Amino acid sequence: xxxxxxxxxxxxxxxxxxxxxxxxxxxxxxxxxxxxxxxxxxxxxxxxxxxxxxxxxxxxxxxxxxxxxxxxxxxxxxxxxxxxxxxxxxxxxxxxxxxxxxxxxxxxxxxxxxxxxxxxxxxxxxxxxxxxxxxxxxxxxxxxxxxxxxxxxxxxxxxxxxxxxxxxxxxxxxxxxxxxxxxx
Amino acid sequence: xxxxxxxxxxxxxxxxxxxxxxxxxxxxxxxxxxxxxxxxxxxxxxxxxxxxxxxxxxxxxxxxxxxxxxxxxxxxxxxxxxxxxxxxxxxxxxxxxxxxxxxxxxxxxxxxxxxxxxxxxxxxxxxxxxxxxxxxxxxxxxxxxxxxxxxxxxxxxxxxxxxxxxxxxxxxxxxxxxxxxxxxxxxxxxxxxxxxxxxxxxxxxxxxxxxxxxxxxxxxxxxxxxxxxxxxxxxxxxxxxxxxxxxxxxxxxxxxxxxxxxxxxxxxxxxxxxxxxxxxxxxxxxxxxxxxxxxxxxxxxxxxxxxxxxxxxxxxxxxxxxxxxxxxxxxxxxxxxxxxxxxxxxxxxxxxxxxxxxxx
Amino acid sequence: xxxxxxxxxxxxxxxxxxxxxxxxxxxxxxxxxxxxxxxxxxxxxxxxxxxxxxxxxxxxxxxxxxxxxxxxxxxxxxxxxxxxxxxxxxxxxxxxxxxxxxxxxxxxxxxxxxxxxxxxxxxxxxxxxxxxxxxxxxxxxxxxxxxxxxxxxxxxxxxxxxxxxxxxxxxxxxxxxxxxxxxxxxxxxxxxxxxxxxxxxxxxxxxxxxxxxxxxxxxxxxxxxxxxxxxxxxxxxxxxxxxxxxxxxxxxxxxx
Numbered sequence: 001x002x003x004x005x006x007x008x009x010x011x012x013x014x015x016x017x018x019x020x021x022x023x024x025x026x027x028x029x030x031x032x033x034x035x036x037x038x039x040x041x042x043x044x045x046x047x048x049x050x051x052x053x054x055x056x057x058x059x060x061x062x063x064x065x066x067x068x069x070x071x072x073x074x075x076x077x078x079x080x081x082x083x084x085x086x087x088x089x090x091x092x093x094x095x096x097x098x099x100x101x102x103x104x105x106x107x108x109x110x111x112x113x114x115x116x117x118x119x120x121x122x123x124x125x126x127x128x129x130x131x132x133x134x135x136x137x138x139x140x141x142x143x144x145x146x147x148x149x150x151x152x153x154x155x156x157x158x159x160x161x162x163x164x165x166x167x168x169x170x171x172x173x174x175x176x177x178x179x180x181x182x183x184x
Numbered sequence: 185x186x187x188x189x190x191x192x193x194x195x196x197x198x199x200x201x202x203x204x205x206x207x208x209x210x211x212x213x214x215x216x217x218x219x220x221x222x223x224x225x226x227x228x229x230x231x232x233x234x235x236x237x238x239x240x241x242x243x244x245x246x247x248x249x250x251x252x253x254x255x256x257x258x259x260x261x262x263x264x265x266x267x268x269x270x271x272x273x274x275x276x277x278x279x280x281x282x283x284x285x286x287x288x289x290x291x292x293x294x295x296x297x298x299x300x301x302x303x304x305x306x307x308x309x310x311x312x313x314x315x316x317x318x319x320x321x322x323x324x325x326x327x328x329x330x331x332x333x334x335x336x337x338x339x340x341x342x343x344x345x346x347x348x349x350x351x352x353x354x355x356x357x358x359x360x361x362x363x364x365x366x367x368x369x370x371x372x373x374x375x376x377x378x379x380x381x382x383x384x385x386x387x388x389x390x391x392x393x394x395x396x397x398x399x400x401x402x403x404x405x406x407x408x409x410x411x412x413x414x415x416x417x418x419x420x421x422x423x424x425x426x427x428x429x430x431x432x433x434x435x436x437x438x439x440x441x442x443x444x445x446x447x448x449x450x451x452x453x454x455x456x457x458x459x460x461x462x463x464x465x466x467x468x469x470x471x472x473x474x475x476x477x478x479x480x481x482x483x484x485x486x487x488x489x490x491x492x493x494x495x496x497x498x499x500x501x502x503x504x505x506x507x508x509x510x511x512x513x514x515x516x517x518x519x520x521x522x523x524x525x526x527x528x529x530x531x532x533x534x535x536x537x538x539x540x541x542x543x544x
Numbered sequence: 545x546x547x548x549x550x551x552x553x554x555x556x557x558x559x560x561x562x563x564x565x566x567x568x569x570x571x572x573x574x575x576x577x578x579x580x581x582x583x584x585x586x587x588x589x590x591x592x593x594x595x596x597x598x599x600x601x602x603x604x605x606x607x608x609x610x611x612x613x614x615x616x617x618x619x620x621x622x623x624x625x626x627x628x629x630x631x632x633x634x635x636x637x638x639x640x641x642x643x644x645x646x647x648x649x650x651x652x653x654x655x656x657x658x659x660x661x662x663x664x665x666x667x668x669x670x671x672x673x674x675x676x677x678x679x680x681x682x683x684x685x686x687x688x689x690x691x692x693x694x695x696x697x698x699x700x701x702x703x704x705x706x707x708x709x710x711x712x713x714x715x716x717x718x719x720x721x722x723x724x725x726x727x728x729x730x731x732x733x734x735x736x737x738x739x740x741x742x743x744x745x746x747x748x749x750x751x752x753x754x755x756x757x758x759x760x761x762x763x764x765x766x767x768x769x770x771x772x773x774x775x776x777x778x779x780x781x782x783x784x785x786x787x788x789x790x791x792x793x794x795x796x797x798x799x800x
Contacts, residue, residue: 020363024190027365033190035363039216039301061455062362062448065529153190208636236635241661245628248621248658252601252629255619258636278622388617388633390640392596399611401602401620 001031001056001141004064006081008049009073009094014128017154018071019050021166022132025142025150026054034062047076054141071135075099088183092135102180109180110138117172125162126169133173144170186367193333193359196366197263197289198223200337201235203371207258208236210249212268215301216357217291220263233374243268247275247288254284255400257380257387259341263289265357266307267298269315276350277316280417281402285344285384287337288322289353291360294525302525303357305447308502311352312476319414321421323351323428324475326446330364338372345383347424354475356498358448358527424477431479432471435461439468441541442486443533444507445496446472453496455530456537465543475503480510487514494518494540496533562586564595568612575775577765578607580732581674584742585645586614588749598641599633601626603655605647606680624655627662630669641749643670649679652688652714659718666723666757670748673715673760676767677786684770688712691789696770711789715762719796725757727796731764731787733779744794756798764790 005022009015016037023033037050051067053059070081072093078100085091087106095101095111102109117130136142147170151163191199197220201209211221221239229235236253240246246262253260264272269290279286292307294300311324323343327333333355340351380387391397404410434454436442441460445453450471460467470486472479487493492515495504504519511517518540522528538544550556564586572578589598595616602610604623611618621629626644634642651659651673662669678696679685685698689711693702703711719727726748730741741763748759764786768778794800 020190023363027188027190033363033365035190036358037361039357039361059364060458061452061530062358063452063527063529065531208632210632236632238631238635240628241657244625245631245658245661248625248628249632251621251625252619252632253636255629256599256633256636260632260636274622275625282620388599388619389637390595390597390599391615391617397611397615397617399618399620401611401618403608403620 003054003068003139003141004066005052005054005069005071006049006067006084007052007071008047008077008081011048013048013073014125015048015073016050018128018132019052021129021147021150021154023052023054023150024153025147028146028149028153029142031056032059034059036062047074049077069135069139071131073097073131078102090138092131092138092177094131105181106183108138108182110134111178111180112173112176114173117169117176120172121165121169123165126165129166129169130173130176133170134177136170137174137177186369188365188367190363191330191366192219192361192363193327193330193355194219194291194361195223196330196334197337197353198227199368200334201261202227202229202233203368204338204341205233205259205372205374206235206261206337206341207374208238208249208253208260209262210238210240210246210253210260211262212240212243212246212264214243214265214268216293216303216360217263217265217289219360220289235374243271244275247272247279250286250288251275251279251282251284254279254286255282255388257384257389259375261287261289261337263291265291265293266295266304269307269310273310273316275316276322277318277320278402279350280316280320280322281318282400283348284350284400285341285348287340287344287351287353289355292354292356294523300525301357303448303527304498304523304525305356305449306499306502306523307354308475308497308499311354312478312506320417321349321424321476323347323349323424323477324354325351325430326354326473326475327359328447328450328471329359330362330366333359334366334368343428347420349420349424354447356448357525428474429477429479429481430473431482432473433482434469434471436468436470436486438466439486440466440491441468441537442490442493443467443469443496443537444472444483444493444503445469446475446503448527449496449498452528452530453533456533459530459534460537467537472503478506478510480506483507483510484512484514487511490515492516492518492541494520494537496528497521498527499523562590564590564615566613566615570613571609572606573769575766575768575778576606577676577732577763578674580738581672581741581763581765582610582613584732584738584745585643585672587742588746589614589616592746592749594641594749597639598643599637601629601633601642601644603644603646603650604681605650607645607647607674608681610645624650624653625658626650627655627658627667627669627671631662631665631667634667634669641670641752643672643749643752645672646674647680648673648675648677648687648689652712656714659714660721663718663721663758663760664723666725668752668755669758670745670752671758671760672745673762674765675762675790676765676770677711678767678770680767680770684767688714689790691785713790715760715790715795718760723757724760724796725798726751726759726794728760728794729762729764729790729792731782731792733766733782737792751799762790764792
């Protein structure tokens with residue numbers, strides 16, 4: 001099993017921490033991971049993206065250009081990465097910032113209204129976890145118990161209440177994900 | 185059981201320093217390695233192990249703080265990125281000239297000049313061939329993962345004290361920023377004053393009345409004395425070359441073609457080798473782990489068996505010069521590199537490899 | 545009476561070389577202030593009984609070989625960097641006495657960043673600053689502290705502020721920093737001046753043990769070779785000219 005994922009959006013949307021929680025959850029399941037951010041001037045306010053690789057074998061190159069899954073949170077990122085998804089792959093996106101819908105027909109496309117989930121929970125910070133939930137529903141390789149352990153490892157213990165809220169957002173994200181087109 | 189933590193290469197350097205009994209870290213912020221000092225400051229090791237952590241006013245000052253700390257026989261280190269290493273070069277030459285042990289981490293970025301902040305391997309020549317003035321070598325070790333970053337701190341100090349010589353951990357922006365699972369091995373306490381005196385009887389920590397005083401200097405003035413010292417250094421370097429070479433081969437034994445790459449480039453090459461093998465092309469990879477001493481014997485041995493070698497680097501072609509020297513005409517040697525902070529992909533390397541070797 | 549053996553009786557001893565000064569023949573020119581200042585430092589360390597706890601850091605300049613003359617552990621720094629070495633040494637060995645010995649080129653020119661930040665951080669070290677207004681070791685070039693009109697090998701027509709800038713009163717600058725505890729300017733051209741300078745050096749070492757910040761002792765000095773004067777003329781010239789620009793006395797003492 002090897003899953004190569006790109007997560008991309010604006011700085012501040014929780015792109016890097018979503019990747020980190022995903023990576024930690026995989027470690028809790030005894031898998032190998034790499035988490036490689038794009039770093040540089042764009043860290044300050046512009047687009048942010050992180051490439052996460054999860055595998056049951058040792059991972060060689062952390063640098064990849066084709067992805068099994070793209071998790072997309074803004075239009076610029078959709079434009080940049082839609083073409084890089086492998087045929088038969090998965091695209092999860094938040095439609096709120098999207099003006100041009102995905103066009104690929106050879107991949108599974110689904111959307112998640114993550115802002116609504118965050119509003120219901122009453123904390124904007126859990127937005128990225130709703131997106132993560134949508135992804136985990138579509139690619140159920142990671143067990144929920146390991147995701148919770150990943151959350152516990154990533155969130156400082158003084159924010160213990162946030163672990164519960166994040167878990168709630170993940171679960172709601174799993175429920176709310178909309179499959180727009182599916183490749184089987 | 186060892187603890188497994190997801191961390192960046194830069195964080196691994198900091199956590200390893202604390203857990204391996206390092207006495208002092210002196211640094212100055214520069215992208216892409218600022219997390220090293222940030223992590224140390226966040227962890228407050230002065231409250232636990234007593235480790236000193238200080239933000240200096242410049243790289244010039246931080247390397248000279250390392251010099252002062254090393255004079256006391258302490259395990260001291262610094263980290264920086266390319267332009268900062270240029271500023272440190274004076275101090276590194278003095279450290280080598282005074283035969284002082286220390287660990288210097290270079291998380292390389294694109295240059296020359298201010299360059300970019302993205303990953304690069306363009307300080308190979310600077311670090312491996314000298315960088316500062318005078319006849320000397322630093323021992324240079326090249327990590328390829330956050331786990332290596334963690335492990336190489338302790339290994340670096342072992343080498344530094346064994347040979348009384350500066351050690352450079354030559355990483356790059358990818359290894360610094362990449363997060364992976366890191367196993368934290370059982371920790372080591374800092375050395376006691378008595379242990380330091382036993383390991384470093386030359387240390388300047390105050391002399392009792394009856395004892396000869398210790399003087400740490402790199403100054404000779406007399407040409408004969410200086411030459412004798414240079415010869416002593418040469419003997420030390422020959423010993424290092426005989427004892428400390430380290431490399432990792434990947435599918436080298438049945439390889440018809442060899443890629444040579446260090447650090448992050450070696451991992452990208454490993455993926456390229458897998459892809460080439462899937463197409464039935466017998467490629468292999470040699471990853472030098474010590475860049476000085478360079479694995480020239482192994483390269484020479486493989487050169488008589490393979491059809492060609494290709495050095496793959498994130499620069500304009502620096503290590504390839506050492507590969508050519510080691511190959512010594514036994515097989516054709518090619519080079520492919522990217523610069524400026526751009527990173528090649530496995531597909532790109534495969535394509536260039538085929539071009540060089542006239543394969544389809 | 546008055547035989548050599550009588551004179552050498554311990555009870556007749558009025559003056560001796562400090563035990564901590566080595567027997568190495570000093571390389572300094574006759575008349576140079578360095579020898580006197582070395583002797584004062586050796587006496588202070590001996591008086592305080594801290595030989596086994598003291599680490600000296602020598603500079604680049606004439607006093608690069610200071611380590612040959614005082615019998616303690618020494619580190620020899622790169623040009624200007626002594627305060628960085630001292631910072632690490634003191635922080636890693638907080639129970640030791642750490643001092644730097646630096647000239648005006650080393651401290652006030654190439655090493656300005658290091659001295660300013662060591663002062664600003666309030667490192668608990670002692671800095672001995674020898675100011676003779678000239679580069680001695682390299683053969684008499686202009687120093688940052690060279691006086692206006694003073695001739696050196698790189699200001700052969702005299703220092704002109706339009707060409708060469710103004711003399712740097714770095715000691716006053718450092719006194720403005722919160723991390724300095726004791727700042728004074730002394731000289732060693734007379735026995736009385738040397739006694740005062742010795743007291744100042746001792747105070748510096750005592751303050752450094754109190755953990756209240758950096759102590760900085762400037763010694764306005766002569767370089768009769770560089771100035772191209774006899775030792776006595778150099779002393780006279782220093783009193784008339786150097787003291788006018790660099791007046792003696794305490795500049796800052798946080799415990800007063």
